[in-house]
Amino acid sequence: MIIAIDGPAAAGKGTLARALAERLNLAYLDTGLLYRATGWAVLRAGGDPADPAAAEAAARALSADALDNPDLRGEEAGAAASKVAAIPAVRAALLDFQRAFAAAPPPGRDGAVLDGRDIGTVVCPEAEYKLFVTARLETRAHRRFLELRDKGVDVIESRVLHDMVDRDARDSSRSVAPLVPAANAFVLDTSDLGATDALAAALAYVHQRQGRAGEAPADPDTDDDVS
16 A cells, blocks of 8 residues: 655644554655755755755765654755755655655555655655645644744744745745646645544545545544644
């Protein structure tokens, strides 16, 4: 089983992907971390993430160990990721890594779920299950603001919103693998959904695709908002 999940920042795709992986015994890959790690490596070397040569070199030198860096979850790494992701050579360098993970997940898993921005359209166009997770811009910006505030980051919500507008524009307008739903993707708007409801909707979609009646998910301990 391969589940491809795409969507913009703070729409809830990471939360949903992890929940699906746990529920369906799938391996999980946050492909955005590959681009964040690439952009972060360029920044740490004093370079410009928009420089094709520097970004490609960082992508080709990337190791799986680099994905464990907590700094990759910050806004600086996110902005750098959006810049390197627009470079064709970077995408080509990271494509094989993602496809290999989907084709051969770790032993003991029944498949893989990958989330990113071009999984269903470019990385795994043959995936049996494709979701495009989205939410209203203001909702996504507020979620990211709360997330950063809870981490102790001093941020202004209007600035988070401005940065998200810029990032959405870059992701959607780039010439290579722009952020768009796959033609046969299930579009899931999480603007007014908690994590439990989003998971239930995704499972219903998967079960429908499998040709059997949906199974009601067991109630988790909490119904936190998606992030």
